[in-house]
Amino acid sequence: MFRRDDRTTSNHHHHQHQDHDKQVSKSAIDSCEQSPGVTFTVPEKLQIARELSRMGVDVCEAGFPVSSEGDFDAVSRIAKEVGPLMEGREAIGKPMRIAGLSRAVQSDILRTYEAVKHAPLHRIHIFLATSDIHLTHKLRISREECVKRACEAVRYARTLCDNIEFSPEDAGRTDRAFLVHVLGEVIKAGATTLNVPDTVGICTPEEYGGMFRELIEKTPGADTVTWSAHCQNDLGLATANTLSAIQNGVRQAEVTINGIGERAGNTSLEEVIMAIHTHPNETFPVYHQINTKSIYKISQLVLQTSGMAIQPHKAIVGANAFAHESGIHQDGVLKHPSTYEIIDPAEVGVPSNAIVLGKSSGRNALRAKLAELGIQLSGDDALQRLFARFKALADKKTKVTDHDLVALAEDQLV
Structure with a gap:
């Protein structure tokens, strides 16, 4: 997902040996489906994979082919039908790589290859636990x-x-010297990407970023591979840990749409991308080629197909992410959006910010909402009278709807 920005000078020596391979993003359908209660049909998986390709994702981990005939068929069809697609990827210049997950067992590996081999660019992803x-x-x-x-x-x-x-697997709790040893050996064996997961979500950003700094410095052959982060969200730190890893040499992040996944979920694609998007060059010495305007659309697609609800206050894609109810916030946003919004909603494909009217809303928000509804009042006195009635209603109701406002205005105009 991330390339080193050659226009940016990095103070970290370990960034310098990442330039050999600038192809480094990954989004996982498989990890989404590990979330309890989430199962995608083959057509749904194909639809999601197509949107990931159009969005500019570099690698799609499409499933775990050995787990079932259905998963094998889904990964095979994604490899055949989505693997060659170039729509929306013209600037990237190559199609999305299709990956399949496999245990460190020959029969698994062969089955995975049989599924992914149909894609012009494909990958086998092998995992094996290393913690004591x-x-x-x-x-x-x-x-x-x-x-x-x-x-x-x-x-x-x-x-x-x-x-x-x-x-x-469980690298976050693996003895560091042993981790260096096993990773050095798999590089010799031919691994091209090393993904170092915090499988149980126990690491802090300082620990996780520091682990990559040490691994890249000490592992023989570290400069010949792409380093990757995979974080679980058990302590709510998946995005922070992934960003810390990127600051310490990682050039692939394993992420999911809406952050769904096993237990408390995985790192959220939209959070990582927009963190980098809002901090160009200085904080994160990388850039991405994701079409951010696709974020809300694919978030809604995953929401509808998975049945996995997003909490309203979820960053970037939650219903309240660009909603404002506080009168002070509403007044600021109406005067200039940047007062309380670090991201233009249109940048992630959200139609507009929402002014939510409630008991803490102010006159400017009410005036703006009335204008939006096409309601014209005779002047400031009329607005003040309506505002007083609105406040009285807002004390009784959690949210004042558009229908409520129309009724209040009609009563006053009668």
Whole structure:
């Protein structure tokens, strides 16, 4: 998703060896579907994948082909039908890469390849747990066996495909020296992208960014791969952690639309993109090629197809993200939007900001809403009388609707 902005001078030495591969974004349909209660049909997956392609996403992780016949068919169809598409990608110059997720097992890897191979650009994404907690209690294998399995899986995958991503699951709780060792070995085995996940969402931004700084500095061959972040939102830190990783050398972020995913969700595409969009050059030494005006449209598509509601105060795409009820805020926004909006709603495809009338609203907001409804009053005295009646009604109701205002105005004009 992110390229190093060559117009920007970075003070961090580890940014300098990311220039070899500027293709670095990823959005996951598969992670969305891991959210409890969310299941997409094949046509829905195809529709979402098409929108991701038009939006400018670089890599789409379309599913987990070995998990079911349905998922295999969905990934295969996305590879065939969406993989070659170039609409909206003319400036990028290449189609979206289609990835499939796989355990570090030969049969999984082959099945994944059979699904993704139809796309002009494709990828096999292999994961294997590396934390002692997972090795001891889940896999019941030693660290040595873990390294052996990881390398054998990557080597086999490279006989099928030249674009291989490897994820050490639960990297956030993995012994750092062992993490350096296993990642160095999978680079030797042929991995091209190293995705280092905070699988349980336990890291803080300082810890997660610092982990990448250390890994990029100490891992043999670090300058030959693309580094990737994958964060869960268990502590509400997924976006902050991902942005910290980008500041420390990461050039791929694994994200989902609306941030949906396992447990508390994954990093939200719209939050990461708009954070970078509103801080060009200085804070994040990268740029993206996402069409931000597509954000609201695809957010609504995922909302409708997944049935997973977005809380009203969700950043960027929530119903209240550009809504203003406080009288002071409404007055400011009406005079100049930038007083309380850091993003123009049109930049993310939201039709306009919403003035929500309630008991804390002021006269300017009421005047603007009346004008929007085509209601003309005789002067300031009439506005003041209507404002007093509006306030009395607002004390009784949570929100004053357009119908309420029309009724109030008609009563006054009678």
